[in-house]
Amino acid sequence: MSNAARVWLTLCGVLTAAPALAQPANQAARPNPLRDLSAAVETLSRDVSPSVVQVLVTGYGPVEERDRSQAGLVIGRQRAIGSGAIIDADGYIITNAHVVSGAQRVQVVLHDPESESTAARALAAGMGRTVDARIVGAAPDLDLALLKIDATGLRALALADYDLVHQGELVFAFGSPEGLRNSVTMGVVSAVARQPDPDRPNVYIQTDAPINPGNSGGPLVDVDGRLVGIDTFILTESGGSQGLGFAIPSAIVAAAYPQLRKFGHLHRGLVGINVQAITPAMAQALSLARSAGVVVSDVAPGSPADMAGVQVQDVVSTINGRAIDSVPMLSLELDRRSAGDTIKLGLLRGTGSVTLDVTVAERPHAKELTDLADPTKNAVHALGIIGVDITAEIADTMPGLRIPSGVLVVAREQDPRRVEVALMAGDVIHALNRYAVRSLDGLRVLLEGRQPDSPVVLQIERDGQLMFITAEFY
Numbered sequence: 001m002s003n004a005a006r007v008w009l010t011l012c013g014v015l016t017a018a019p020a021l022a023q024p025a026n027q028a029a030r031p032n033p034l035r036d037l038s039a040a041v042e043t044l045s046r047d048v049s050p051s052v053v054q055v056l057v058t059g060y061g062p063v064e065e066r067d068r069s070q071a072g073l074v075i076g077r078q079r080a081i082g083s084g085a086i087i088d089a090d091g092y093i094i095t096n097a098h099v100v101s102g103a104q105r106v107q108v109v110l111h112d113p114e115s116e117s118t119a120a121r122a123l124a125a126g127m128g129r130t131v132d133a134r135i136v137g138a139a140p141d142l143d144l145a146l147l148k149i150d151a152t153g154l155r156a157l158a159l160a161d162y163d164l165v166h167q168g169e170l171v172f173a174f175g176s177p178e179g180l181r182n183s184v185t186m187g188v189v190s191a192v193a194r195q196p197d198p199d200r201p202n203v204y205i206q207t208d209a210p211i212n213p214g215n216s217g218g219p220l221v222d223v224d225g226r227l228v229g230i231d232t233f234i235l236t237e238s239g240g241s242q243g244l245g246f247a248i249p250s251a252i253v254a255a256a257y258p259q260l261r262k263f264g265h266l267h268r269g270l271v272g273i274n275v276q277a278i279t280p281a282m283a284q285a286l287s288l289a290r291s292a293g294v295v296v297s298d299v300a301p302g303s304p305a306d307m308a309g310v311q312v313q314d315v316v317s318t319i320n321g322r323a324i325d326s327v328p329m330l331s332l333e334l335d336r337r338s339a340g341d342t343i344k345l346g347l348l349r350g351t352g353s354v355t356l357d358v359t360v361a362e363r364p365h366a367k368e369l370t371d372l373a374d375p376t377k378n379a380v381h382a383l384g385i386i387g388v389d390i391t392a393e394i395a396d397t398m399p400g401l402r403i404p405s406g407v408l409v410v411a412r413e414q415d416p417r418r419v420e421v422a423l424m425a426g427d428v429i430h431a432l433n434r435y436a437v438r439s440l441d442g443l444r445v446l447l448e449g450r451q452p453d454s455p456v457v458l459q460i461e462r463d464g465q466l467m468f469i470t471a472e473f474y
Contacts, residue, residue, distance in 0.1 A: 052219060056109065099217045159227050178213060228250055
């Protein structure tokens with residue numbers, strides 16, 4: 001046999017044996033942590049997806065105006081897409097208040113389990129069941145809203161114990177980013193408690209799980225599929241996820257849900273203190289007991305804290321025995337309390353300490369101007385505004401009102417019909433030419449009865465001052 005033949009036979013033998021060498025007989029028995037992780041995430045996704053809905057909103061909301069020469073709120077027709085989490089099997093869904101703000105119609109798209117069968121099925125059109133929903137209640141200051149659909153036997157998400165949430169634990173964001181329904185992303189808890197705006201007490205969970213527009217209102221869940229928080233906003237310069245996502249903690253959801261379901265709004269607690277984070281310079285100059293923590297900077301006269309004896313420069317050490325070492329922690333603890341609750345406030349005062357019982361009062365329920373009007377029924381198209389009658393109830397919320405009657409301008413329409421008038425949200429129309437205006441209907445009658453090309457002068461009240469403005473029609 002020639003040398004060439006021997007080499008050829010040797011190569012053939014190697015090539016024939018190669019597959020056997022590449023796949024050892026015991027490979028299937030080897031542990032594969034990555035495969036186990038993948039399987040666990042798949043199972044989690046299948047378990048959680050039926051509890052996540054897409055929220056479709058048609059309504060009115062604030063719009064950007066190119067011409068900023070006339071200040072004030074401008075209302076226009078909008079469509080929005082968000083997400084929501086089923087929180088009760090009888091059809092209650094939690095979402096963000098900003099998702100349904102100004103809504104005239106709300107629909108939710110329920111998950112279709114058939115979409116999990118094959119990739120081709122997942123791409124099919126018309127996936128999921130779309131049903132009408134109504135807004136049961138909203139808490140704009142917390143950015144939470146509760147929806148109700150006519151369905152029972154739904155799969156609801158259990159709430160995680162916020163006190164057991166830790167930095168670095170795996171979390172998953174479910175929702176409809178950019179309208180892409182039934183999406184899931186993975187990340188970690190970047191921080192358990194963040195207070196992005198130091199002037200507002202709201203506390204959030206920070207996560208690097210990718211969150212984008214459309215995720216708002218969707219659930220952030222832990223590895224056991226429990227709701228850790230409700231995704232609500234991102235910090236971004238590009239408009240997309242930069243790993244800085246924020247979710248409303250489960251503890252806030254747990255406190256808000258029963259009140260939204262029962263009352264439609266929150267009976268939030270009021271203690272009557274303002275607090276600040278202690279700095280080393282502050283601690284030294286004021287001779288505080290700690291160089292870090294939380295100090296009382298103001299006590300509202302007549303408030304529960306004032307009645308209990310809380311003083312400016314007290315250092316807050318505990319609430320109901322729980323140690324307090326930051327403003328976000330204090331804000332979170334107070335947000336958990338409702339009117340009528342009594343808290344034990346542990347304070348460091350000078351070189352000593354005191355414990356005071358503070359009974360939480362109910363914070364006044366304030367309404368946004370846009371909550372007062374229906375953009376369809378309350379429109380005055382001739383002036384391009386949306387208004388409401390000044391009732392006794394509304395007048396009571398405007399103590400500086402010079403004339404307790406008229407029409408309150410809630411917003412301006414996005415596309416006014418052939419009129420130029422310098423009205424702003426918050427203005428009160430008291431008269432048209434020489435005739436008093438006492439209601440929306442009266443204002444409409446006066447506008448309809450005007451002579452063509454005749455001047456129209458409105459007497460309005462703005463910031464406590466009376467003035468005349470001209471409406472020009474073209």
